[in-house]
Amino acid sequence: MPNPARGKIEIAQDECKGCAVCTDACPPKVIQLSTTLNVQGYHPAQYLGDGCTGCGICFYVCPEPGAITVYKWQDEEVQPKQHRAA
Amino acid sequence: MYTIVQQRPDSIYDLFERKDGDQHVTHYCPGCGHGVIHKMIAECLDDLGVQDRTILVSPVGCSVFAYYYFDVGNVQAPHGRAPAVATGIKRSRPGSIVLSYQGDGDLAAIGGNEILHAANRGEDITVFFVNNAIYGMTGGQMAPTSLLGQKTTTSPFGRTLQNEGYPMRVCELLAALEAPVYLERTAIFDSKNNMRTRKAIRKAIQNQIDGLGFSLVEILSPCPTIWKMTPQDARKWLNENMIPYYKPGVYRDKTAPPTKSIVTLQAASGSSSAASEAGQTPATKVPADNAVEPSSPPPAPSRRTARKEVPLVEVPSLLGIRATERPGETSGSAALLGNYNERSRFFDSTVSPAPPRSEAGFFPSTVPEKYQNPQIKIAGFGGQGVLLLGEVLAESGMLSGYRVSWLPSYGPEMRGGTAHCHVRLSQHEIGSPLVSRPTILLSLNKPSLLKFLPEATPGALIIYNSSLIDEPPVRDDIETVPLSATEIAEKIGSPKVANMVMIGGLMARTHLLSKETVFAAIDALVKNQALIELNRRAIEAGMQAVLELEAVLQS
Numbered sequence: 001m002p003n004p005a006r007g008k009i010e011i012a013q014d015e016c017k018g019c020a021v022c023t024d025a026c027p028p029k030v031i032q033l034s035t036t037l038n039v040q041g042y043h044p045a046q047y048l049g050d051g052c053t054g055c056g057i058c059f060y061v062c063p064e065p066g067a068i069t070v071y072k073w074q075d076e077e078v079q080p081k082q083h084r085a086a
Numbered sequence: 087m088y089t090i091v092q093q094r095p096d097s098i099y100d101l102f103e104r105k106d107g108d109q110h111v112t113h114y115c116p117g118c119g120h121g122v123i124h125k126m127i128a129e130c131l132d133d134l135g136v137q138d139r140t141i142l143v144s145p146v147g148c149s150v151f152a153y154y155y156f157d158v159g160n161v162q163a164p165h166g167r168a169p170a171v172a173t174g175i176k177r178s179r180p181g182s183i184v185l186s187y188q189g190d191g192d193l194a195a196i197g198g199n200e201i202l203h204a205a206n207r208g209e210d211i212t213v214f215f216v217n218n219a220i221y222g223m224t225g226g227q228m229a230p231t232s233l234l235g236q237k238t239t240t241s242p243f244g245r246t247l248q249n250e251g252y253p254m255r256v257c258e259l260l261a262a263l264e265a266p267v268y269l270e271r272t273a274i275f276d277s278k279n280n281m282r283t284r285k286a287i288r289k290a291i292q293n294q295i296d297g298l299g300f301s302l303v304e305i306l307s308p309c310p311t312i313w314k315m316t317p318q319d320a321r322k323w324l325n326e327n328m329i330p331y332y333k334p335g336v337y338r339d340k341t342a343p344p345t346k347s348i349v350t351l352q353a354a355s356g357s358s359s360a361a362s363e364a365g366q367t368p369a370t371k372v373p374a375d376n377a378v379e380p381s382s383p384p385p386a387p388s389r390r391t392a393r394k395e396v397p398l399v400e401v402p403s404l405l406g407i408r409a410t411e412r413p414g415e416t417s418g419s420a421a422l423l424g425n426y427n428e429r430s431r432f433f434d435s436t437v438s439p440a441p442p443r444s445e446a447g448f449f450p451s452t453v454p455e456k457y458q459n460p461q462i463k464i465a466g467f468g469g470q471g472v473l474l475l476g477e478v479l480a481e482s483g484m485l486s487g488y489r490v491s492w493l494p495s496y497g498p499e500m501r502g503g504t505a506h507c508h509v510r511l512s513q514h515e516i517g518s519p520l521v522s523r524p525t526i527l528l529s530l531n532k533p534s535l536l537k538f539l540p541e542a543t544p545g546a547l548i549i550y551n552s553s554l555i556d557e558p559p560v561r562d563d564i565e566t567v568p569l570s571a572t573e574i575a576e577k578i579g580s581p582k583v584a585n586m587v588m589i590g591g592l593m594a595r596t597h598l599l600s601k602e603t604v605f606a607a608i609d610a611l612v613k614n615q616a617l618i619e620l621n622r623r624a625i626e627a628g629m630q631a632v633l634e635l636e637a638v639l640q641s
Binding site: 008015018019037040041059075 | 317321554
């Protein structure tokens with residue numbers, strides 16, 4: 001099995017306002033704006049699907065509190081460190 | 087296995103139960119700093135486990151709606167009074183964590199007295215002071231924190247030392263007081279500074295949990311909409327213009343043992359500066375020795391001598407009456423008033439205002455009777471150019487010889503929520519600019535259509551942006567015209583000119599306004615020359631689209 005990317009992100013397409021601050025800030029440049037419009041009339045940011053390191057920088061520059069969710073790869077045997085009580 | 091490391095904080099509601107707009111998103115503009123700061127505060131409340139005993143005092147300003155976002159106890163205070171309200175809450179409920187969230191117009195202007203005394207009393211509260219150097223919600227007036235030379239609606243030639251004095255540095259001011267335990271200034275513009283902000287927010291809240299006393303974090307924050315910039319340019323502007331004057335750093339920290347990494351404000355307490363480089367952000371490129379000398383003013387003439395050198399501006403010039411109309415006037419103040427004359431330049435254009443008309447045949451004969459004396463409502467989300475659309479209609483209506491009125495909506499709803507304005511074009515004197523029963527509705531997004539459709543009179547004309555409204559309006563007593571304004575605008579070059587496409591559609595359908603007058607109005611209202619041509623093409627494309635639609639329907 002090939003090594004999976006160290007992280008991944010999910011962007012709520014209808015919450016994004018297309019400000020493109022995350023696309024600039026992303027170190028591996030794996031976020032870009034969609035060519036289609038969302039319900040608000042913006043071009044939402046999209047994860048290109050590969051290359052995310054799970055650094056969380058996009059989360060801390062994004063002005064929408066709920067738009068981005070960041071995941072990090074954990075090996076099965078390692079107990080995942082919970083960010084908070086879910 | 088992927089595990090979540092960052093997500094919407096628990097202290098932020100899942101659904102924002104505001105009366106307008108999409109309840110999944112904040113009302114803030116794209117690229118606004120408030121959302122970032124909200125997220126960091128909420129995340130901190132989660133991590134420190136104090137959500138259940140936190141009470142947030144919302145201010146007046148764009149962030150007035152903070153109570154819709156934070157799942158904590160909420161109180162909304164009158165303008166500038168948040169520190170006083172927070173004092174009352176903290177003293178009556180000492181176990182609670184009381185946060186005051188304020189903007190610069192709120193804290194530094196009308197609330198200057200409140201913050202000074204709350205800090206001086208050393209109240210055990212945490213204040214988040216969001217400084218964007220302008221009044222955002224009310225549309226861009228000058229704030230005490232506006233920079234010298236910064237153009238705002240109330241300082242159209244730029245803030246001057248002679249008139250308005252120096253921008254106010256709140257952290258330095260409060261650092262002159264004995265009581266505060268923690269004062270830090272940070273900024274929101276890149277990931278490094280955002281993380282410093284996050285750290286400062288956590289420390290300020292932790293201080294209150296530990297019962298240490300008054301903490302304030304000043305956060306420099308971009309306001310792309312009011313600064314009239316893209317989110318990227320706004321962050322660049324903040325870095326290049328605000329950071330040199332408002333230097334980030336720790337101005338007071340009584341919680342930590344004195345180490346070299348802490349920049350204390352020794353200049354304010356009388357001793358000379360001994361700054362360390364460790365407290366500086368590399369990104370800000372501020373020389374370390376300047377960091378602790380906020381009292382050193384930028385090079386400028388002293389107030390007293392400078393005041394004498396400034397020529398007095400006469401009242402007629404202030405009112406925008408041109409120098410050419412005042413024989414004998416020297417050209418000095420005319421040059422000073424260049425911007426005002428620029429604003430009214432359509433009076434010099436080839437289109438002259440139409441002469442007064444007779445009552446019969448007041449509207450051109452091409453305008454069907456049902457479209458005469460229209461009461462127009464224009465609605466969409468903040469940022470779609472709804473207000474400009476209305477202004478262009480009113481200006482061109484004026485050039486067409488109609489009596490006109492334009493009334494914008496006002497308030498934080500403008501940001502991201504449903505913005506709207508009222509326009510009347512009339513042959514009679516207009517008693518009220520308010521349009522409560524529109525005969526023409528221009529709707530640019532779905533929430534605005536749902537909101538205003540019930541208000542439309544029977545027989546009303548509804549032109550809606552079918553790019554963003556997937557369901558046509560349902561009412562059998564109205565005329566509807568779908569116009570894919572955002573898609574057409576994108577083809578021309580920018581989705582921002584969707585508003586102009588809508589004007590084109592209205593012109594083609596009603597014949598109320600000629601292309602000549604609308605173009606003249608755009609020349610007068612659009613400041614960016616590069617956009618004028620784009621706007622003109624958008625109007626022509628909108629007209630074309632509606633004419634094609636009518637041709638299809640007739641055949």
